[in-house]
Amino acid sequence: MAFFPAPLSRAESDLLADRCATLIRERGWGFWAAELKASHQFIGFVGLHVPTAELPFSPCVEIGWRLSVEHWGKGLATEAAQGALRIGFGAIGLEEIVSFTAVGNTRSRAVMEKLNMCPSGTFEHPLLPIESPLRLHCLYRLKRPRLET
Ligand SMILES: CC(C)(COP(=O)(O)OP(=O)(O)OC[C@H]1O[C@@H](n2cnc3c(N)ncnc32)[C@H](O)[C@@H]1OP(=O)(O)O)[C@@H](O)C(=O)NCCC(=O)NCCS
Structure with a gap:
């Protein structure tokens, strides 16, 4: 949580999980639980979301x-994100998917770059205080792939 304002308490984390589940029930998609294929161990979330904040590109x-930190650096975020992109551009039919993070979050940016998302400048995240070192965010965009004819 180094690139978020503060770690979540257990109650806040449970609330976030409940919100993810509610949004999936309402929309049919969202931030999905990520599991290891072999053991079905829960390791975090990966998925698609409509940001609640009004952003410059909304x-x-x-x-x-x-x-979860013990599962970093094994390509798992990238693997799961590739599945989420397939669903986003396929079954959901989105024209574009974006991603953004605090500019210093190089691990997350590496995932965006491995997904061939296009660096598209920076913006100030409106939900973070002006003085926050996390306020400056970078934006990446990915258009729906066109089928070769
Ligand atoms: C961002 C996160 C999901 C990445 O998960 P992951 O499974 O480790 O991601 P991957 O292994 O698929 O890819 C990580 C990439 O970062 C690279 N990386 C690892 N450590 C790094 C570092 N210190 N600096 C820069 N890049 C780094 C890896 O080399 C890998 O790229 P590569 O395969 O080209 O070498 C994970 O670090 C995380 O949960 N972070 C905390 C939450 C967070 O910041 N979420 C994003 C908020 S927008």
């Missing part, structure tokens, strides 16, 4: 990820 659908 309306949009973002792809996001958050994994």
Whole structure:
């Protein structure tokens, strides 16, 4: 949570999980639970979300990820995100998916770059205080792939 304003308490984390489940029930998609294929161990979330904040590029659908630290660096976020993009551009039929993070979050930016998302400048996140070192965010965009004819 180094690139978020503060770690979540157990109650806040439970609330977030409940919101994810509610949004999936309402929309049919959202931030999905991520599991290891072999053991079905729960390791975090990866998926698609409509940001609640009004952002300079709203309306949009973002792809996001958050994994338990012991599972970092194994390509799991990228693998899960590739599945989420397939669903976003396929079954959901989105024209574009964006992603954004605090500029210093190089791990998350590496995932965006591995997904071939296009660096599209920076913006100040409106929900973070002006003085916050996390306020400056970078934006990545990915258009729906066109089928070769
Ligand atoms: C961002 C996050 C989901 C990445 O998960 P992950 O499974 O480790 O991601 P992957 O292994 O698929 O890819 C990570 C990439 O970061 C690279 N990386 C690892 N450590 C790094 C570092 N210190 N600096 C820069 N890049 C780094 C890896 O090398 C890898 O790229 P590569 O395969 O080209 O080498 C995970 O770190 C996380 O949960 N972070 C905390 C939550 C968060 O910040 N979420 C994003 C908020 S927008």
